[in-house]
Amino acid sequence: QQQVKQSPQSLIVQKGGISIINCAYENTAFDYFPWYQQFPGKGPALLIAIRPDVSEKKEGRFTISFNKSAKQFSLHIMDSQPGDSATYFCAANRGGSNYKLTFGKGTLLTVNP
Amino acid sequence: NAGVTQTPKFQVLKTGQSMTLQCAQDMNHEYMSWYRQDPGMGLRLIHYSVGAGITDQGEVPNGYNVSRSTTEDFPLRLLSAAPSQTSVYFCASRGGSSYEQYFGPGTRLTVT
Numbered sequence: 001q002q003q004v005k006q007s008p009q010s011l012i013v014q015k016g017g018i019s020i021i022n023c024a025y026e027n028t029a030f031d032y033f034p035w036y037q038q039f040p041g042k043g044p045a046l047l048i049a050i051r052p053d054v055s056e057k058k059e060g061r062f063t064i065s066f067n068k069s070a071k072q073f074s075l076h077i078m079d080s081q082p083g084d085s086a087t088y089f090c091a092a093n094r095g096g097s098n099y100k101l102t103f104g105k106g107t108l109l110t111v112n113p
Numbered sequence: 114n115a116g117v118t119q120t121p122k123f124q125v126l127k128t129g130q131s132m133t134l135q136c137a138q139d140m141n142h143e144y145m146s147w148y149r150q151d152p153g154m155g156l157r158l159i160h161y162s163v164g165a166g167i168t169d170q171g172e173v174p175n176g177y178n179v180s181r182s183t184t185e186d187f188p189l190r191l192l193s194a195a196p197s198q199t200s201v202y203f204c205a206s207r208g209g210s211s212y213e214q215y216f217g218p219g220t221r222l223t224v225t
Binding site: 032045102 | 153154156158161205214215216218
């Protein structure tokens with residue numbers, strides 16, 4: 001049972017465009033939703049995260065939109081740059097004493113110059 | 114402050130061999146975990162630890178052992194390597210009340 005479904009698998013965007021990656025979850029006990037960015041040959045690094053008590057969080061060109069009733073959240077990258085080309089993972093964490101992150105399968109983003 | 118370090122970076126094993134992947138962190142983090150990353154599968158949790166002496170299984174624990182004798186170190190042992198364990202392995206740590214996990218650079222393991 002895949003608890004966090006991520007789409008699309010891959011995405012090609014022109015420089016300056018908007019990149020949108022979507023995730024859906026099933027477990028309503030999840031209380032923390034991070035996005036990780038991974039460059040080739042490197043470990044994932046936290047990009048931005050949101051809790052379910054807010055509907056949107058923005059940090060620079062990166063925005064998370066969160067829809068609690070639909071159990072969906074998405075990452076928007078505004079003014080996409082070639083340096084944003086990477087694999088992006090959404091994830092979800094169940095609160096309480098369970099600190100395990102459940103990851104989506106990842107989206108390979110390519111931003112063409 | 115080196116963060117999370119992993120050794121080796123690359124390893125080739127023959128089926129049936131054993132080895133230990135090393136992970137260390139210098140941030141005094143209580144929580145450490147091991148993930149494997151396979152193409153199209155995302156990151157899957159193997160084992161995790163919430164403190165020295167405490168470990169638990171994740172999503173894909175079979176074929177792997179862990180122990181946590183110190184806060185800093187969290188080694189992952191493959192007792193009898195199988196080709197299905199060919200993957201990239203990431204160690205991560207998290208501290209205190211923060212949910213942010215810090216990942217190491219990974220170990221690429223090939224089992225022939």
